[in-house]
Amino acid sequence: MAYRKITDIKDTIGMRAVFYARVSTAEEEQLNAIELQIEENRGCIKDHGWKLVGEYIDRSKSGTMVKGRDDYQRLYEDLYEDLFDIVVIKDQERLQRNTLDWYLFINRVVQTGKLLFMYMDGKFYSPDDALITGVRAIIARSLVEILVRNSITTTITE
Numbered sequence: 001m002a003y004r005k006i007t008d009i010k011d012t013i014g015m016r017a018v019f020y021a022r023v024s025t026a027e028e029e030q031l032n033a034i035e036l037q038i039e040e041n042r043g044c045i046k047d048h049g050w051k052l053v054g055e056y057i058d059r060s061k062s063g064t065m066v067k068g069r070d071d072y073q074r075l076y077e078d079l080y081e082d083l084f085d086i087v088v089i090k091d092q093e094r095l096q097r098n099t100l101d102w103y104l105f106i107n108r109v110v111q112t113g114k115l116l117f118m119y120m121d122g123k124f125y126s127p128d129d130a131l132i133t134g135v136r137a138i139i140a141r142s143l144v145e146i147l148v149r150n151s152i153t154t155t156i157t158e
Contacts, residue, residue: 004113006124012115013049017086020075022058022094034059041088044119053084063097079108091120 006012019041023034038057045052056071066072072095075087087109089095096102106125109116116125 004115005126006115009048009124012086015050015085015115016053016083017045017048017050017088017117018052018054018056018075018078018084019045019088020056020058020072020095021090022061022063022069022072024062025060037090037094040090040119044088044117048117050086050088054078063093063095065098066101076105076108079112079114084114086115086117088117088119091118 019038021034021037021041023037034057038055041055042052056075058069058071061069061072066076078084079087092102096105106116109125110127117123118125
């Protein structure tokens with residue numbers, strides 16, 4: 001199977017959907033954010049008339065690597081199974097902040113004929129988006145590196 005182009009979102013009504021949600025720290029603010037993200041994902045699936053068949057949630061896990069993100073790894077493997085048709089995410093950064101891992105995930109989505117819906121963008125991923133999503137992944141990774149560097153500098157000066 002290969003990439004499935006959606007010209008009208010109404011054609012997806014009744015499809016089986018899962019979502020992936022992630023926050024990077026265990027701080028109370030982030031833990032509240034994950035609950036909101038989960039509710040937003042569920043609402044998106046319901047609003048589009050999709051059938052929720054699974055949830056993949058990683059709490060307190062960095063998006064810069066896949067190691068240690070058990071639900072991400074489970075989702076990545078489940079793409080090969082006939083368990084769902086659509087993966088819903090808030091945005092690209094919730095799924096992945098590593099350029100190589102982003103492209104590996106997208107490649108598997110396209111190869112298996114699954115659909116990836118980013119609800120903040122209000123659209124399905126398309127191969128036409130490859131360049132812009134690649135740039136977004138590079139920017140997200142660079143931002144993380146800057147934050148880490150600034151955190152280290154602040155710690156050293158304190």
